[in-house]
Each structure stands twice: as structure tokens, then as C-alpha cells.
Amino acid sequence: MAVGAFADRGADLKLVSIEKRFPGFTAIENLNLTIPAGSFFALLGPSGCGKTTTLRLVAGLEEPTNGRILIGGADVTNQKSFQRPVNTVFQSYALFPHMTVLENVAFGLRRRKIGDPVAKAHEALLLVELDHLAHRKPQQLSGGQQQRVALARAIVNRPALLLLDEPLGALDLKLRRQMQLELKTIQEEVGLTFLHVTHDQEEAMTMADTIAVMNKGRIEQMGEPQQLYELPKTAFVANFLGQSNLFTGPVVGTTSTAIAVDVSGEKIVVPVRRAHRASGQVTIGVRPEKLTLHTQGPIHDAGRNVMGPGRVIDVSFSGVSTQYLVAVPGVKTLVVFAQNVAFGPAVHVGAQVWLSWNIDHGFGLDDDPAEAPRYEADLDTKTIARQRRSSLITELEGA
Amino acid sequence: MAFAAFSTTTTPSTDPVARRRSPVALFLLLPGILYLMLFFLTPLVSLLLTSFQAPREFGDIGQYDYAFRWQNYVEVVTTYWPHIVRSFSYALAATFFALLISYPLAYFIGVKARSWPLLQSLMLVLVIAPFFISFLLRTLAWKQLFSDESFVVQSLKALSLLGPEAHVTGTAFSVIFGLTYNFIPFMTLPLYTTLERLDVRYLEAGNDLYASPFQVFRKVTIPLSMPGIVAGTLLTFIPAAGDYINASRDFLGGTGTQMMGNVIEANFLVLQNYPTAAALSIILMTVILVIVSIYVKRSGTEELL
Ligand SMILES: Nc1ncnc2c1ncn2[C@@H]1O[C@H](COP(=O)(O)OP(=O)(O)OP(=O)(O)O)[C@@H](O)[C@H]1O
Numbered sequence: 001m002a003v004g005a006f007a008d009r010g011a012d013l014k015l016v017s018i019e020k021r022f023p024g025f026t027a028i029e030n031l032n033l034t035i036p037a038g039s040f041f042a043l044l045g046p047s048g049c050g051k052t053t054t055l056r057l058v059a060g061l062e063e064p065t066n067g068r069i070l071i072g073g074a075d076v077t078n079q080k081s082f083q084r085p086v087n088t089v090f091q092s093y094a095l096f097p098h099m100t101v102l103e104n105v106a107f108g109l110r111r112r113k114i115g116d117p118v119a120k121a122h123e124a125l126l127l128v129e130l131d132h133l134a135h136r137k138p139q140q141l142s143g144g145q146q147q148r149v150a151l152a153r154a155i156v157n158r159p160a161l162l163l164l165d166e167p168l169g170a171l172d173l174k175l176r177r178q179m180q181l182e183l184k185t186i187q188e189e190v191g192l193t194f195l196h197v198t199h200d201q202e203e204a205m206t207m208a209d210t211i212a213v214m215n216k217g218r219i220e221q222m223g224e225p226q227q228l229y230e231l232p233k234t235a236f237v238a239n240f241l242g243q244s245n246l247f248t249g250p251v252v253g254t255t256s257t258a259i260a261v262d263v264s265g266e267k268i269v270v271p272v273r274r275a276h277r278a279s280g281q282v283t284i285g286v287r288p289e290k291l292t293l294h295t296q297g298p299i300h301d302a303g304r305n306v307m308g309p310g311r312v313i314d315v316s317f318s319g320v321s322t323q324y325l326v327a328v329p330g331v332k333t334l335v336v337f338a339q340n341v342a343f344g345p346a347v348h349v350g351a352q353v354w355l356s357w358n359i360d361h362g363f364g365l366d367d368d369p370a371e372a373p374r375y376e377a378d379l380d381t382k383t384i385a386r387q388r389r390s391s392l393i394t395e396l397e398g399a
Numbered sequence: 400m401a402f403a404a405f406s407t408t409t410t411p412s413t414d415p416v417a418r419r420r421s422p423v424a425l426f427l428l429l430p431g432i433l434y435l436m437l438f439f440l441t442p443l444v445s446l447l448l449t450s451f452q453a454p455r456e457f458g459d460i461g462q463y464d465y466a467f468r469w470q471n472y473v474e475v476v477t478t479y480w481p482h483i484v485r486s487f488s489y490a491l492a493a494t495f496f497a498l499l500i501s502y503p504l505a506y507f508i509g510v511k512a513r514s515w516p517l518l519q520s521l522m523l524v525l526v527i528a529p530f531f532i533s534f535l536l537r538t539l540a541w542k543q544l545f546s547d548e549s550f551v552v553q554s555l556k557a558l559s560l561l562g563p564e565a566h567v568t569g570t571a572f573s574v575i576f577g578l579t580y581n582f583i584p585f586m587t588l589p590l591y592t593t594l595e596r597l598d599v600r601y602l603e604a605g606n607d608l609y610a611s612p613f614q615v616f617r618k619v620t621i622p623l624s625m626p627g628i629v630a631g632t633l634l635t636f637i638p639a640a641g642d643y644i645n646a647s648r649d650f651l652g653g654t655g656t657q658m659m660g661n662v663i664e665a666n667f668l669v670l671q672n673y674p675t676a677a678a679l680s681i682i683l684m685t686v687i688l689v690i691v692s693i694y695v696k697r698s699g700t701e702e703l704l
């Protein structure tokens with residue numbers, strides 16, 4: 001594709017068995033990825049998992065050790081960065097310090113000899129609400145303003161493929177939501193292809209058509225946001241994208257529609273179509289908001305899984321919902337989110353409760369349970385803090 | 400008095416900045432100011448006065464009286480204008496060649512060799528190493544290499560690249576060569592220090608924004624290394640314009656390559672014509688000042704383009 005004009009539509013991106021090795025470190029191993037033209041694709045993953053490296057490979061700033069990169073069907077693996085119809089919003093912004101904001105934004109247009117670069121640059125700056133600062137130097141802007149300039153500098157080129165490396169990380173919530181909307185509008189209007197890297201799972205879920213969750217240089221799972229959330233394939237995805245209550249146990253019964261898993265004596269049923277594995281040791285799970293608390297039990301309902309009794313060890317109020325931590329002896333501590341439909345928490349710390357959930361809400365992972373713990377270290381800080389706290393509490397209770 | 404001026408222009412008690420700035424800063428600056436008065440301003444005034452001196456009536460050679468003989472300047476310019484022009488063109492040429500040689504060198508050491516620190520320090524040592532030998536000796540060594548009997552010149556003659564009667568020493572080439580050679584470290588080191596801090600992410604951003612490697616170099620690398628370029632060219636140009644070793648007949652120069660430094664030296668030490676030497680020095684200084692201030696100003700604004 002020629003780089004001498006604006007792209008009239010997005011191009012698809014295809015990564016074929018990409019591998020990237022740095023001296024003594026494999027950053028990406030065997031990455032296969034297809035991003036359809038005109039889609040908003042989010043790459044989600046913990047710090048250091050290889051997201052930036054993937055973008056750099058696509059932009060041509062890094063050469064893959066193995067594999068091929070195709071943009072719009074054309075093999076660009078051997079093309080230089082400036083020849084590729086791609087622009088990047090860099091994680092570090094990389095705004096030219098010797099140019100004004102306006103010249104930064106007009107830089108790409110000038111290199112491609114596109115008519116009226118100054119007017120177009122002003123337009124892009126208006127879009128990010130920074131036109132009044134067009135004649136400042138980047139050093140004279142705040143972090144969030146710099147980030148928006150970086151965004152304008154890339155978007156103004158209308159590239160067939162736009163790479164965004166955490167482009168909204170430095171913005172406050174309100175501005176971030178606004179920019180998300182702005183980005184989504186631009187992407188849809190022109191039909192450009194966006195490859196968006198982010199830490200923020202909510203951002204990924206609301207903006208992207210497709211999300212790929214990356215971990216340690218590999219794609220763990222890829223799909224529509226809802227599918228990823230409802231049917232995570234691995235423990236890593238189940239915990240990285242929202243929270244999950246996971247249980248491990250052997251499959252003790254199978255019918256044509258469901259499997260039964262023995263979790264410390266309780267029989268938990270998961271529909272076959274929602275389970276990635278149907279025999280041997282399996283890990284199954286359920287999302288915290290799918291759980292219902294009962295103060296009286298046990299409940300007998302063929303359509304629900306029941307667990308308990310357990311004890312409420314923590315209640316934390318967070319506005320729309322309340323989070324309960326329930327320690328069930330022999331199983332583990334479960335997280336429950338309950339909507340605050342009534343005034344105040346339904347139960348208090350120390351209360352005895354049972355938990356139940358619709359069997360259609362459970363899911364079975366594809367992980368080999370023996371391998372699952374290797375992901376523990378990468379959990380987000382909030383979860384780690386919570387785990388610390390609950391282990392401390394159990395320790396205190398044991399003493 | 401400075402203090403008085405200070406307090407009348409600002410409202411002293413209400414402006415904390417002005418209050419904080421005055422006494423301590425001036426006190427700390429005092430030694431420097433005294434030093435400059437003593438060792439810079441005094442000789443400068445003395446030089447200026449000397450440049451207007453007139454020969455003593457019925458006096459000996461080298462005896463002059465204070466006067467206001469501005470004709471000294473007219474005489475100096477009419478007599479020595481070729482030397483003045485030559486000084487600045489040689490210095491300009493040497494600065495240009497030094498920049499041409501040093502920039503790629505500094506770029507390689509400061510940017511390309513970043514992942515090999517050992518190579519980086521080795522190359523830096525190689526750039527600085529010549530400093531350990533007196534530059535008189537090094538310049539003499541070049542004179543040997545360029546002398547008519549030397550292997551280099553003999554070979555060039557054998558290959559007919561040089562006429563049988565041609566010389567290398569005493570030509571403009573050998574003087575500019577010597578100047579370039581001697582000032583390369585002064586060019587390379589400031590360039591290296593700026594290029595070493597050059598953030599390659601800016602170059603990547605340039606590449607990402609459709610700039611070819613050459614355009615990135617012109618639009619990003621050069622402007623970002625401007626401080627090093629300005630420092631290096633000044634450190635080369637200023638001493639080169641006043642240099643009298645390379646162009647001296649004892650070293651690489653000849654009768655047709657004399658620069659202002661040589662003329663000043665001859666007038667001062669040999670002819671004892673102090674006013675002429677002083678007037679030449681003042682002219683040299685003024686021209687350098689004018690050129691440098693124009694240059695700094697222009698390079699400062701060009702950065703913004
Ligand atoms: N030039 C390099 N040499 C060696 N290792 C590198 C290099 N660049 C990146 N890495 C390593 O590759 C891994 C992936 O890095 P990358 O920058 O892609 O992470 P990331 O997913 O973007 O993380 P973050 O979310 O923190 O930005 C990291 O462990 C990093 O240390």
C-alpha cells in the first residue's frame with residue numbers, strides 16, 4: 001500500500017508464527033494473530049508480557065527472529081518502518097522536543113507531502129482539545145496533554161493500521177472516557193484498524209471488538225469481550241479479566257449435557273458446552289457476581305450448585321455493589337459481589353452463609369490444574385493484597 | 400552602585416525572590432568578578448590602549464607612546480587583509496572538515512556502540528590519546544610525513560598524483576590539514592556528549608512518521624545534537640582562527656600560508672611593532688565575536704524550524 005495518501009479504509013494485520021528473541025530472553029514465542037480490517041483489537045496483558053514488543057514488530061522498529069508480518073495482504077516483514085502504512089502512539093509519547101506541538105503533529109503529513117499539513121494538524125489538535133496549546137513545546141505540557149498530542153500526531157495521518165501503546169494511561173477517568181469515545185468514533189468513521197494495547201481491562205472490554213489476552217509472550221485466549229469474560233479458557237484469563245472463584249477436582253460424573261466435579265466433597269455441575277475439558281482433574285469456576293448468598297441452607301434446587309456452609313470474613317462496600325469474602329472450610333475463600341439493592345449489607349462479618357449459583361453460569365477451564373499455579377505471581381496487585389489479607393485472617397483464626 | 404540599582408527597581412520587602420537573590424549571589428560571584436577584572440579586563444584595556452600607540456619621536460625601535468593613532472587600524476587592514484581573510488577561511492575550512500570527520504565518529508561511539516560499552520570507551524580513549532603527546536611534536540611528525548623526501552610524498556609522485564616539483568608542506572592543504580587534525584578531539588568530544596544522550600526513541604518516532612533515515616537525520620538527529628555541534632564548532636573555529644603553529648614556517652606552513660597568528664607573533668616578538676600586533680589582535684577578537692554571536696543566534700533559531 002502506498003504511504004503517499006490517507007488510507008481510505010483499514011488494512012488487516014496478520015502475524016504468522018512470530019518469534020522474537022533478545023539476547024538471552026525470548027520475548028515472544030510463536031505468535032499467530034489475525035486482525036480483520038476495520039476492527040478494534042485490544043491486546044491485554046500484564047506488564048512485561050510482550051505487548052510493546054509486538055507493536056514494535058508490527059511498526060517495523062524491531063525485526064522478528066522468525067515469522068512473517070502481513071499488512072493488507074502484503075508481506076511487510078522486510079519493509080523499513082517508514083515504508084509501512086502504520087503509525088504508533090508510543091508508550092513514552094516520544095514527542096520531538098525541538099518542535100512545537102503543531103510541528104510535531106504536522107511532521108508525518110509533511111514527510112508524505114500531504115496538502116495543507118498545518119490546517120490538518122490544527123484539526124487533529126482540536127479533536128484532542130489541545131489546539132490552544134499548538135505553539136507550545138512538548139516539555140511545557142502536562143503528561144496527559146503530551147499523551148493527547150502523541151495521539152493527534154498518529155491519528156492525523158489516518159494510517160491503515162494504528163498501533164496504540166497504552167495511549168490513555170496518563171489521563172484522568174473523565175478525560176479517558178471521553179478519549180475512548182473519540183477514538184472509537186474515529187475508528188468507526190474511517191473504518192481504520194486499531195491495535196490497542198492496554199492494562200485497563202474495562203477499557204479493553206468497552207472499546208474492542210476482539211480482545212487477546214497475552215501472557216509471557218503467548219496469547220492465552222482471543223475472542224469477543226463477552227465470550228472471554230463468560231468462558232475464560234485458562235486460570236490466567238479467568239483472573240486477569242475480572243475476578244473468578246476457581247475450584248479444582250476430579251470429574252466424577254458425565255452426562256450428555258453436563259459434567260459433575262467433586263470439589264472437597266461437594267458435587268459441582270458444569271454444562272458440557274461451557275467446559276473445555278470433560279475428564280480427569282479439571283479446574284472449574286464461577287464469577288463473583290453470579291453467586292447468591294443464603295443465610296439459611298442447604299438449598300435444594302437441581303438447577304443450582306450449592307456450597308457451604310461458610311463464614312463471612314470480610315465485607316467491603318464499593319457503591320453499587322458489596323464484596324463479601326466467604327471462607328468455606330475445605331474449599332477456599334470465595335469472592336461474592338452482591339448488588340446493593342437493599343440498604344446496607346445483607347450479612348455481616350462472622351455470619352454463616354451458603355452460596356449458590358445457576359449451573360449455567362459455571363465454566364470449565366482448559367488448563368491442566370497442575371500447571372495453573374504458575375500464573376499466581378502475575379495476578380494484579382489488588383488480588384494479591386486481598387489474598388494476603390485472607391491468608392492472614394485464616395492464620396489468625398487458626399491460632 | 401549595583402545594590403542601589405537593585406533596590407530602586409524592585410520593591411524590596413514585598414518581593415521575596417529579589418530579596419533572596421541579592422547579597423549571597425553577589426558575594427559568591429565576587430571572586431569570579433575580581434578574577435575577570437584582574438586577568439581579563441586589565442589586559443584587554445592595556446591591549447586596546449597599545450593598539451592606538453604612536454612611535455616615540457626620535458625613539459628606538461620598540462618604543463611607543465600612548466596616543467590615539469587610529470590610523471594603526473587602517474594600516475593594519477590595508478597591509479594584512481590577505482592574512483585576515485586567510486585566517487578565517489582556513490579556520491572555516493578546518494572547522495568544516497573536522498565536523499565532517501567527527502560527526503560520524505561521535506555518532507558511532509555515542510549511539511551505535513551503546514550496546515558495547517567496552518568498544519565505546521576504547522574508541523573514546525583513541526580519540527583522546529593524542530592529547531598525551533604535545534601537539535607541537537605531533538605537528539612536527541606530520542611535517543616529516545609531508546616532507547619532500549617522505550615515503551608518502553615520494554609514493555604520490557611515483558604514482559603521478561603529484562607533480563615532480565610539487566610540495567605538500569607550505570601549502571594551504573597542509574595547514575588546513577594540520578588545523579583539522581589538531582582540533583578534531585575538540586570537535587568530537589562535545590558532539591559525543593550530546594549524541595550519547597540522544598534518545599533513540601525520537602528517531603524511531605521519526606521513522607514511524609514516514610521519515611526516511613536521511614530525513615530523520617536532518618529533521619531529528621541534527622536539531623537534537625545542535626548543542627554539541629555549536630560547542631564543537633566554536634571550540635574548533637575560535638582557536639583555529641588565531642592559531643600560529645600549524646601555519647608557521649617551522650611546521651606545516653610556508654610564506655604564502657601565513658595566518659593572523661603568525662603576523663601577530665612576528666610583529667610582537669620580532670619586529671617589536673606592538674601597536675600593529677595589538678590592533679591585529681583586537682581585529683581578530685572582534686571579528687570572531689561578531690561571527691560567533693551571529694552563528695549562535697542563527698543556530699538557536701534554526702532549532703525551532
Ligand atoms: N531490547 C530488549 N532486550 C532484552 N529484553 C527486552 C528488550 N525489550 C524488551 N525486553 C523484554 O521483553 C519483555 C516484553 O517487553 P515489552 O516491552 O513488550 O512488555 P510490555 O508487555 O509492553 O510491558 P508493559 O505493559 O510494562 O509496557 C520484557 O520482559 C522485557 O524485559
Ligand SMILES: [Mg+2]
Nearest residue numbers: 051052091165
Ligand atoms: Mg509496553
